[in-house]
Amino acid sequence: MSSYLELTARQRIPAIFDAGSFEEFLPPSARVASPHLAQLDAPVSFDDGVVVGRGLLDGLRVYGAAQEGGFMGGAVGEVHGAKLVGMLRRAIDDRADAVLLLLESGGVRLHEANAGLIAVSEVMRAMLDARDAGIPVVALVGGSNGCFGGMGISARCANTVIMSEEGRLAMSGPEVIETAGGVEEFDSRDRALVWRTTGGKHRYLLGDCQVLVPDDTSAFRQAAIQAIADVKAAGSQLTLEDLLREQDMLGRRIELAEGLHEPMEIWQRLGIAEPASVPMLDADAFLALASRHRVQAGKGE
Template identity: 45%
Template sequence: MSVPALMSRTSFVELNARERARALLDDGSFRELLGPFDRIESPWLARQNIVPQADDGVVVARGTIGGVAAVAIAIEGAFQGGSTGEVSGAKIAGALELAAKDAKAGKPIRPVLVFETGGVRLQEANLGLAAMADVHAAVVALRRHAPVVGVIAGMIGCFGGMGITAGLVSRLIVTRQARLGLNGPEVIEQNAGVEELDSRDRPLIWSLTGGEQRHAVGLADDLVADDADALADAVRAAFERGQPAEHQSERIAFWRGRLERLPATPEGPALRKLWMGDRP
């Protein structure tokens, strides 16, 4: 890339959730729903002496993508690790439910989810988990009528119940700075021991769950540079592709077949060699 091109790049990873939602919507179309001045914050955090945030860490914005009505839902990773609480989860599920209603009624809608989270907020535990089940239900209901696009940019990545959500979207876009999984490395080390996974071994962690690895084996669809314009283009292109023939989470025979072809030890490069031949 030329120096001027590099200079004109805007890192998407460095943007906050509001800026990310704005960057993915067409210029000038951003309109936030339940913004900070609506003050619907977590009813549970202050009771545990934790300072809440006015938007509970989720930005929901209407606008257009490629001229078509859209909703961008972006998680703010800097607040409580992007964790899903009752309010932040209800904002995500509720927006997806409304998008499904529109899509079912024949109104075009382009829903995009920007993940940045470790999963359920343990300070809201069962209500975060309930909200996560609502999010899963809403994605499955919505994608019957309109493709749902997911973006994982990094640096936190997408884990826990939201990793399951990422497994449900119609098309998943990642950067090299993204990570995707169910259990974060610290949680695995705490539960299974350092011999199972050394969470401080960063190269190992990235070789298992990093964006490039996920893309190479087909657990992510597009690998895009950390550039706001490039990501907006990729999101628009994903919607223009329309529905996939089959969602990855429906392809039972294919993925079970792959699980019969595993390397001797669970290593990223070895898996790539085995799985790349039939990249989905």
């Protein structure tokens, strides 16, 4: 078993794609880095914190990207976002079999706030354009920095989100919520609470991710292969019916959480008799339990 969580972006790419098949666009040797960071005397990275390219995944022609959480928490700036958008546009032009996004990001860089926000909006548009072109878009979330802010929204634009229990997914990060609302609103130092709220198990129970896997690179790889096959069979395009089902699911989630203050209370309302045991369950035991209690688009609780 090889931990996905512990790998860098450059280690995850060969662990997920077929051996020796990945061709990187704009590698570090091209030295395409953010000009904004240099102007602020901030550290730069010659790949601007993201690896983009194309390779094979179980023989399929798949374009992909991996964000490096070790550089500014995987945050998105102008160049970082442009690389993601360019990869997605090229996947459309090349009629790729799929796009695979290995996401690990705290959101938009404060150093490049406006440029980063624009970049994230362009990433989302390109993801939806890829789907509209019949190209499945699959997101993997299992890094130690989680997937927050604009990239948290972007992840939900994918056909399928695959997470590990250790992965985290949300709009605002715990520190951001605490800064805005105070520690009474959310204590970012309570790591158990953070994972109960943003971690893979809670996101799976609420329907934000479609697949939960152990923290294992081979499990992520196999789940990605299966997700692409499932999307190809069902169709990748986003339809009005899909949006209405999602809206219905969100409405049911609001009703579900009304008056409650923490995830374990929600799990109990979902019908889980011993919610305190959920964090201790391994992936298989949790999935067996969740199959009877999770919220899904177009389905009841």
